[in-house]
Amino acid sequence: MQVMHGTRRYWSGVGLVVVLLFSALLTARPVMFVAAAMIGASLVAYQYAFVHGLSHTVNELVVEEVIDSESVATDETTTVMLRVDDRAGASLALTIESQPPVGARITGERTVNLSVDDPGNYTSFEATWPVTGTFQFDQPHLAVRDRYGLFYDRVPIDTRNSPTITVEPRGPQEMHIGRGGNRIEATYGEHESEEFGSGLEPDVLREYTAEDSADRIDWKTTARMNEPYVREYEENTDRKTVVLMDTRACMTEGPSGETKLDYARQVGMALADSAHSFNDPLGLYVITDAGLTTRMRPTAQRSQYVSIRERIRDLVPDADADPETATLARTPSAIHRASTQLTDRSAFATRLRPYFDTSRTQLQRIDRDPLFRTVRSHVKPLQGSIWTAIITDDTHRAELREAVLLARRGNGRVLVFLAPSVLFESRGLSDVDEAYERYLEFEEFRRQLAQLDRVSAFEIGPDDRIDTVLTSGAQMHHASQQTPTTAASSTNPEPDSTPEPTPSPNANPNPNP
């Protein structure tokens, strides 16, 4: 906060007072006291007039600050207009300066000058936004100086509106969400509870039983059938949705602006928007290599949607940790089962036991996996039917599979969005044939997940790369394999592409079919 300052002229006047007082002491003449008192009183009168004029001006000043867009992508430019009208017509010289957020790059004049002859004025300037986030303009500052040059002041001033702008990260240009290379479009609709109750949508008629309340009898049907009938209504419910965002180091793979996390972020924000549009309780858990860093239990409050969206938007990868690339072929339960059977001292058991000891280590690693631990500790204890959306990649396959199995508890459904590592690695698609084979491995894993009960698995990634893998890669692969009979089916690894509802970042998707 800046406050009233005296200028050099003012302090010269104060100096005069002091000099006159000294001269009064030196000459012992009271007339110099009178001079000092007169000048001092004059300075006070000037100060009073300044304060009075300033407060009157602040009360009568109308300041409007308008921004042409409240949501932009990074490095985009917006136009800001600052309009000021001095209804008081103050005799002070006024300058009003806009106070954009520090992160903005400003081009143009952001100050408006007013005078007695020009009580209303405006300026417009351009602001470029290189940093993502939500930014609010500070109050404009009013700089004022009295006409005699004795005082100046700089104070924040209220505006009719305080512009706020949301800067979104630039998302990947070509977003693909689908299965086996087939893009899946979004679908929308009310989600049904699959339970009957006292909702609004009539569903079935059944005969009245003693357990039913009399007010549930459908009298028209009863009159028509000569038997008491009850009409069941479908119960509309809110669906709890939990989003698990993986931000581990493995999610940093990919070109700048098109990493796995960039694609995951788009899906996560689309899920948040979708849940918001349906007022579904929404929760968010952010996983890093160090463990869980964000825990937002599912609620349907507006502030929760906004917070989750902002949190997802501002996600940065946990780049300090080393990405683990090891995968497991067996599930922990299978490892446990097999190892417990090797209890005898036969040569067979002795030979195999070391391998399962290794698997025990892997089992322990799964137990330490941040995603698995998050599901076990935070998602599994949640009450009611939960839709769990896991947005990750295919690096930690065994751990992911276990986490998915755990997240299915109750009537919950699991949506898994997987970024295939082969599409993001730095060496790219230099060897298309190899990339194709690795994509098939990924697709096999995705299908294994999708075949689990109440689990849907989707791939996310750059559309052009998937096309490259599935066309050029398939041709080269089959040319080298010389097995044309399988080419057609390989191009579409999952022929039973029954459209399942899935989020699409381009169309405000809904995880709820």
Next chain:
Amino acid sequence: MSTDTIGSNPDTDADGDVRTDTDSNTEDALSSPLAVTSWRSPWVWVVGLAGLAIVGGGLWLAAGVGGLIATAAIGLCWYLLSGLYAVAVGHATLLLFTANTVTPRLTLPPEVLIAEGGLVVLLIVPALDTNVPGQFIGAFIVTLTTLLGLAVAAYWWSTRLWVAAGVLIGAFAVVSYGLYRYELVRLGLIEDKTETI
């Protein structure tokens, strides 16, 4: 009419550095022009000259032709600088011309009182250029009365001039600071540091 302009060149900032088109918004100082004018309304000229004439009358009574020459010097100060300097110069000449008549007693001869009246007019005439001339004059009179009253009281109490001088400058500081605090309150710039339990 002449106008002094502070930092009026739009291509330079307050320090005179050339500004670029793309400007960071982190700078703190306002760079736009803030006009300070020495323009005076016709009534200020009329009343000011009348005050100057009163000063001239007092000084002529005190020193004859020399007083008129001193009045011209006072008028020049008022025209070129401000009423503050005119008052300072005026009292310096009063000190010279009335050396034989003004004593350390707290009384002033009539010619000095006349000149003082003219100097007061020079001091308060800028009130005509403000939106609140009455309040300006009122603030001046109240403050002048307070300062002089406190100084006289201090002199009577202590019979020492330096005590009176200290009281006068101290009272001036208190009044100025009080106005400063008053401004903060009027503009709502007081930060509430009260902790809610």
